[in-house]
Amino acid sequence: MEDVYRPPAPLLTFEETREVLAMTEIPKPSMTLLYSSTRDGGDFGTMVDKVGDASGLLFLVNHDDTHRFGAFLEGQLMPCADPTQTNEYPVPHFLISISGAYAKVTKVPIPEAQQVVEVAGRDAFIKATNMDSRGKVYLGDGYLRLAFGSPGPTADVRSMLQWVKEDDLPDGYLGRRNDDGDGTLAAGMSSTAKEIAIYHVKSG
Structure with a gap:
């Protein structure tokens, strides 16, 4: 697990790693680093190449050291074969608050109808329905948007939007809310x- 401690700051402590891996319910889980923006840069195409066709993807995000969060995707990132189109598909996944939004590591379930991933081709983008903004990867039907900007998109996957509807926030939320009561990790x-x-998480 030494890859968890890559600079500029640790993404997970060993105890947090155990808690997060337990949420995946994968027996005897092991982690392999596929992509790191520190090591590989923030380019969307590079991220897609590094992740490849691996299934069982743990996204970890260090926003500002105080706020860290992630997502676990049981399936793959699957861009459309046509680089000018997007690919939208259902796959089980959930969000994870590691620090900042909750006092402890907390699983943030996504309603089944929203367990939808959309990945843009290299020459395409995903447009938000209610704002002039665009991104390249949407998880949770838009709860996590990467390579995101207004108007966007940006090539840098670190530019993001993350939110959770008020009704989908587990009890104990400590973070900011918008005027509708929705929060963010x-x-x-x-x-x-x-x-x-x-990271690629697999059994054994």
């Missing part, structure tokens, strides 16, 4: 992460 809904890493 980051320090702010629209922000640039200090570090993003993606």
Whole structure:
């Protein structure tokens, strides 16, 4: 697990690692680092190449050292074969608050109908339905948007938007809310992460 401690700051402590891996319910889980923005840069295409066709993806985000969060995707990141199109597909996944939004590591379930991932081709983008903004990767039907900007998109996956509807926030939420009561696992809904890493989690 030494890769968890890559600079500029640890994404997880060993205890947090145990708690997060337990949430995946994968027996005897092991982690392999596929992509790190510190090591590989923030380019969307590089991230897609590094992740490849691995299934069982743990996204870890260090927003500002205080706020750290993640997502676990049981399936793959699957860009459309046509680089000018996007690919939208259902796959089980959930969010994780590591620090900042909750007092302890907390699983943030996503309603089944929203367990949808959308990945843009290299020459495409995903447009938000209610704002003039665009991104390249949406998890949770938009709860986590990477390579995101207004108007966007940006090539840097660290530029992101992260939010959770009020009704989907587990009890104990400590973070910021917007006027509708919705929250975020980051320090702010629209922000640039200090570090993003993606791990392959598998049994054994």
